[in-house]
Structure formats: structure tokens, C-alpha cells
Amino acid sequence: xxxxxxxxxxxxxxxxxxxxxxxxxxxxxxxxxxxxxxxxxxxxxxxxxxxxxxxxxxxxxxxxxxxxxxxxxxxxxxxxxxxxxxxxxxxxxxxxxxxxxxxxxxxxxxxxxxxxxxxxxxxxxxxxxxxxxxxxxxxxxxxxxxxxxxxxxxxxxxxxx
Amino acid sequence: xxxxxxxxxxxxxxxxxxxxxxxxxxxxxxxxxxxxxxxxxxxxxxxxxxxxxxxxxxxxxxxxxxxxxxxxxxxxxxxxxxxxxxxxxxxxxxxxxxxxxxxxxxxxxxxxxxxxxxxxxxxxxxxxxxxxxxxxxxxxxxxxxxxxxxxxxxxxxxxxxxxxxxxxxxxxxxxxxxxxxxxxxxxxxxxxxxxxxxxxxxxxxxxxxxxxxxxxxxxxxxxxxxxxxxxxxxxxxxxxxxxxxxxxxxxxxxxxxxxxxxxxxxxxxxxxxxxxxxxxxxxxxxxxxxxxxxxxxxxxxxxxxxxxxxxxxxxxxxxxxxxxxxxxxxxxxxxxxxxxxxxxxxxxxxxxxxxxxxxxxxxxxxxxxxxxxxxxxxxxxxxxxxxxxxxxxxxxxxxxxxxxxxxxxxxxxxxxxxxxxxxxxxxxxxxxxxxxxxxxxxxxxxxxxxx
Numbered sequence: 280x281x282x283x284x285x286x287x288x289x290x291x292x293x294x295x296x297x298x299x300x301x302x303x304x305x306x307x308x309x310x311x312x313x314x315x316x317x318x319x320x321x322x323x324x325x326x327x328x329x330x331x332x333x334x335x336x337x338x339x340x341x342x343x344x345x346x347x348x349x350x351x352x353x354x355x356x357x358x359x360x361x362x363x364x365x366x367x368x369x370x371x372x373x374x375x376x377x378x379x380x381x382x383x384x385x386x387x388x389x390x391x392x393x394x395x396x397x398x399x400x401x402x403x404x405x406x407x408x409x410x411x412x413x414x415x416x417x418x419x420x421x422x423x424x425x426x427x428x429x430x431x432x433x434x435x436x437x438x439x440x
Numbered sequence: 441x442x443x444x445x446x447x448x449x450x451x452x453x454x455x456x457x458x459x460x461x462x463x464x465x466x467x468x469x470x471x472x473x474x475x476x477x478x479x480x481x482x483x484x485x486x487x488x489x490x491x492x493x494x495x496x497x498x499x500x501x502x503x504x505x506x507x508x509x510x511x512x513x514x515x516x517x518x519x520x521x522x523x524x525x526x527x528x529x530x531x532x533x534x535x536x537x538x539x540x541x542x543x544x545x546x547x548x549x550x551x552x553x554x555x556x557x558x559x560x561x562x563x564x565x566x567x568x569x570x571x572x573x574x575x576x577x578x579x580x581x582x583x584x585x586x587x588x589x590x591x592x593x594x595x596x597x598x599x600x601x602x603x604x605x606x607x608x609x610x611x612x613x614x615x616x617x618x619x620x621x622x623x624x625x626x627x628x629x630x631x632x633x634x635x636x637x638x639x640x641x642x643x644x645x646x647x648x649x650x651x652x653x654x655x656x657x658x659x660x661x662x663x664x665x666x667x668x669x670x671x672x673x674x675x676x677x678x679x680x681x682x683x684x685x686x687x688x689x690x691x692x693x694x695x696x697x698x699x700x701x702x703x704x705x706x707x708x709x710x711x712x713x714x715x716x717x718x719x720x721x722x723x724x725x726x727x728x729x730x731x732x733x734x735x736x737x738x739x740x741x742x743x744x745x746x747x748x749x750x751x752x753x754x755x756x757x758x759x760x761x762x763x764x765x766x767x768x769x770x771x772x773x774x775x776x777x778x779x780x781x782x783x784x785x786x787x788x789x790x791x792x793x794x795x796x797x798x799x800x801x802x803x804x805x806x807x808x809x810x811x812x813x814x815x816x817x818x819x820x821x822x823x824x825x826x827x828x829x830x831x832x833x834x835x836x837x838x839x840x841x842x843x844x845x846x847x848x849x850x851x852x853x854x855x856x857x858x859x860x861x862x863x864x865x866x867x868x869x870x871x872x873x874x875x876x877x878x879x880x881x882x883x884x885x886x887x888x889x890x891x
């Protein structure tokens with residue numbers, strides 16, 4: 280792209296535009312667009328918000344308003360290569376979910392919500408992941424890992440690529 | 441009563457149960473063919489109305505009746521929003537249906553769109569279900585290939601498009617108008633009703649919002665008829681003219697301190713104890729049950745003595761719970777501290793309150809702060825009264841909030857403190873021997889668990 284200060288690549292723009300015919304309003308493409316940017320950049324920086332708004336014919340503030348509602352989208356720095364959510368809601372908590380999260384944080388040397396210095400891993404506490412029959416569980420990227428123990432959690436951190 | 445035959449989980453466990461070919465080989469999409477060929481949209485709506493099907497998402501509103509709230513002869517478009525933002529702690533039945541039998545859900549969705557004359561369906565799926573996302577997208581693609589979606593479905597006049605829309609990890613998007621706002625690209629702040637979505641929903645058009653399991657039930661009602669559906673479950677209580685009954689099969693989620701956690705199908709009206717003992721193999725480690733969440737954490741708590749409560753739409757309410765909710769039972773064994781339970785519940789709701797209504801935003805946050813203080817050994821007996829004051833005053837029942845999230849936050853507080861008051865008092869006196877009797881305001885602890 281000619282303008283080097285732009286963040287959205289042609290590929291991202293094409294992916295976002297592919298959603299336009301699905302909805303009678305451009306604003307409805309906000310979440311899909313934020314997801315697309317997030318998939319590529321592992322966060323949604325302010326410049327991306329401005330460019331998404333331009334595509335959707337919105338004010339940047341409207342996109343920013345939506346973005347900040349969902350704690351999901353990080354803005355300041357990219358998430359780790361692997362974003363891991365460890366469930367802390369009731370079914371997992373009853374079977375040791377909070378201990379799994381603590382053990383993993385200890386192994387990775389970070390607090391919940393933080394990213395390791397090498398950028399490999401972001402560890403976050405999650406509310407119910409909807410896999411209570413496999414409690415305690417975590418969602419590592421797209422992979423659901425169930426029936427965890429503090430040991431298996433630490434092993435996951437230790438062997439992460 | 442004849443032997444119960446599971447239908448919602450019938451395909452689960454078959455090889456490639458998520459593929460169209462497997463679904464069709466078991467008779468899948470025959471009901472859709474029959475409905476499009478032989479029945480009018482009104483016929484289908486009446487069929488679902490007659491069946492007595494009540495929404496499986498938590499509120500239990502009669503599905504067919506909801507459909508009749510759509511304006512007559514509307515020029516369109518009418519939208520269907522399929523609520524797959526299953527986020528209630530303890531609940532995973534919709535995930536199982538979407539991952540392992542998505543066509544059962546989609547067939548019901550297409551039939552429901554035909555009945556309601558919806559021409560576009562958005563399936564709002566929570567972000568936390570990546571496998572369901574992949575399987576549903578594949579299933580939708582397979583349906584377009586087979587002519588079950590798109591223009592002139594199976595040669596009829598009826599056309600329908602279906603799109604997946606991913607959420608971004610916010611519990612409030614399961615509230616139907618929060619879902620609509622989120623779908624429109626805004627913050628998911630629930631709307632003041634009326635107007636209800638049936639009159640003005642997404643994109644200012646009439647909108648039906650139905651849950652995944654509800655739509656799966658529609659598939660079987662279309663295939664087997666309203667009488668079959670009504671032969672299962674619990675008829676209306678004759679002494680309560682407002683009880684529409686609890687008909688049909690239900691997916692019960694069972695988790696927590698149980699030997700065999702899982703998703704089980706049974707007729708509505710099964711008791712909590714039957715679910716725990718007959719399906720779940722009893723409380724784990726040979727222990728006794730202390731309490732159970734009857735239908736997702738919002739519904740409150742059953743004590744062990746209340747485990748014989750039938751899990752139908754009317755049952756849990758009779759012992760002070762909010763309702764059946766999602767029928768997700770979470771078992772607490774007798775080693776669990778009720779303080780820890782309530783702390784976990786309050787943390788969840790403080791995190792998930794959308795912040796729109798002050799009583800909910802402040803009530804959930806302050807109840808968490810109090811629980812943090814109690815847990816840290818600085819609780820006072822007065823805190824229990826303050827917690828109950830919050831519990832009794834936030835929500836749509838006391839009339840202070842726009843949506844029911846706050847009622848869901850209030851019920852675990854009210855049930856836990858009222859049903860286990862002695863344990864709270866003992867804990868507070870034991871851990872705060874010098875300060876439990878203080879009634880003057882005290883400083884809050886820093887809330888650590890909200891974000």
C-alpha cells in the first residue's frame with residue numbers, strides 16, 4: 280500500500296469488505312472487522328480503529344466505543360503468540376481452576392492478564408468457557424484443553440513453542 | 441409413561457455426526473421438506489404453539505407465542521437472531537449440539553424462519569467456541585450446497601440466508617436485546633422494552649430471538665408432532681392458571697463435584713437428586729452434597745434437603761430459586777465454603793455487569809468488595825444485611841434495572857445468605873474476632889477480582 284503509515288493491509292480490507300453484503304448496515308461489520316484486525320495483529324491499535332471507521336463510514340469514536348466495551352480487544356500492545364484463557368468460573372473453580380491458573384502464571388513468571396517478555400504467551404483468567412464437564416479447562420488459541428491439573432498446566436507453559 | 445427415547449442427543453457419538461451426509465442418513469432435513477411442501481407458515485407456528493415448547497435459553501417463554509408477536513402482514517424484512525452466546529456458568533448443552541450435531545439446529549432454524557417469514561438469520565456465537573464456529577460454518581456451507589439455504593429452498597417460494605456472527609467474550613450478549621445491539625456493532629447495552637424485538641429488533645425490523653436448543657426442539661416437533669412433544673414432561677399445574685406446563689425433552693448439564701459430569705437428556709421434571717444419582721453417579725469422592733446450582737449460577741442455590749425439587753420450569757421457583765434457567769446443575773460437596781461460592785458468584789457478575797444501570801454496576805461491584813473483605817477475615821455481621829439489601833433491590837423484579845442480569849446476580853446472594861446464614865456468621869465471627877460486631881462504616885478492600 281502506498282501510504283506507509285496505514286496499518287490495514289489490502290488483505291485485511293478485502294476480508295472486511297467481504298462482510299458488507301451480509302448486513303443492511305455498515306456499522307454491523309464493526310465486530311467482524313475488529314476480529315479480522317485482531318487475528319492479523321493480535322491487538323487493535325488506534326490507527327486501525329481510525330481506518331476501520333473510514334471503511335464503515337463511521338466516526339472513529341463509534342468504533343472505539345464498541346471496542347472498549349469488549350475487554351477482548353487489546354489496544355496498547357499485541358497479545359502473546361498464544362493467548363490462553365484459564366476458566367475461573369464456578370464449575371472449574373470447584374475442581375481447582377484457580378490453582379491451575381496460579382501454577383501456570385508462576386511457571387511463566389507473569390500475572391493473569393500479562394504477556395511473557397518473549398511475547399510467546401498471554402495468560403488470562405476467563406469466565407465460564409462452556410466446557411464444565413471437562414473442568415478445570417482452558418482455551419489455548421483455538422484448542423480447548425480439559426481435565427487440567429496444576430502439573431499439566433505448568434507443563435503446557437514449559438513446552439510451549 | 442412409555443420409555444423415554446433421547447432425540448436431541450441421538451446423533452451424538454456417531455462418526456462424523458456433524459456432517460450433513462450423516463445427518464441426512466438418519467432422516468435429517470425430511471421434516472423441513474414436509475413443512476415446506478405441506479404446511480403454511482401459520483400451520484408451523486400453530487404446531488409449535490400447540491406443542492407447548494418453552495424457550496430453552498433461560499426465561500422459558502413459550503416459543504410459538506413469541507412468534508405470534510410479530511406484526512401481521514409486515515412488508516419485511518423480518519430477522520431471526522439465533523442466540524448461541526451460551527455463557528451462563530455451568531452451561532454447555534448448546535456447545536455440544538453445535539459441535540456434534542449442528543444440522544439438527546440449523547434444520548430447526550430454517551423451519552422457524554419459514555414459520556416467522558424471516559429471510560435472514562444471524563447466528564450470534566460466543567467467541568469462546570472455536571470448534572462450534574468451524575463446524576457451524578461447514579454445516580451452513582453444506583446447506584447452501586444442498587439447497588436448504590439460499591434462494592427458493594427445495595423449489596419453494598421460501599428463501600433464507602444464514603450468517604455466523606462472532607461475539608467478543610461478553611456475557612451480556614446473551615440477553616436478547618444486548619445481543620441485538622452487539623450485532624448492530626454497538627456496545628451490548630440491553631434495550632428498554634417495549635418495544636420488544638418482535639416489533640422492533642435488529643436494524644429496526646421485527647426480529648425473533650431463539651436459543652439453540654429451542655431450535656433443535658422445533659426440528660423434532662416438526663418431525664414427530666405436537667402430541668409427541670406433549671407426551672413428555674410435566675403438564676400445567678391445575679392450581680396455577682398461569683403455568684403453561686413444562687413439556688418436552690431437556691438437556692441437563694451436570695458439573696462440579698460429581699462422579700460423571702456431562703450433558704444428559706431427560707424429560708423435563710427430573711429431580712435434581714435423580715440427575716445427580718442416576719445420571720451423574722453421585723457426588724464425587726464418596727462425599728455428601730451440600731448444595732447445587734439448579735440451572736446456571738444466576739438461579740441461586742438448592743440446599744441438599746431441596747435436591748428432590750423437580751427441574752421443570754416451575755420447580756426451582758418453589759424453593760426460592762429464580763427458576764429453571766438453563767437447567768445446568770453444578771454440585772457443591774460438603775467441603776465447599778459457602779463464602780468461597782458466593783465470592784466466585786459475585787466476582788463473575790461484577791465482571792460481567794455491562795455498566796449501563798447504576799444499581800447493577802454498583803451493586804455487583806460492592807457485593808464483590810464485601811465478599812473480598814469477608815473472605816480476608818475482616819467481615820462484619822452487618823455485611824450480611826448489606827448484601828441482602830443489594831440482593832433485594834437490584835434487578836427487573838424490584839424494577840431498578842433494564843435487564844435481568846442483576847436478578848441473576850442477586851439470586852445467589854439472597855439464596856446463599858438466607859439458606860446458609862449460620863455458616864456465614866460462624867465464618868465471620870471466627871475469622872474476625874475483634875471486628876465482627878462493628879456496625880460503623882469501614883474501609884473497603886481493593887477489589888482484586890474485577891478485571
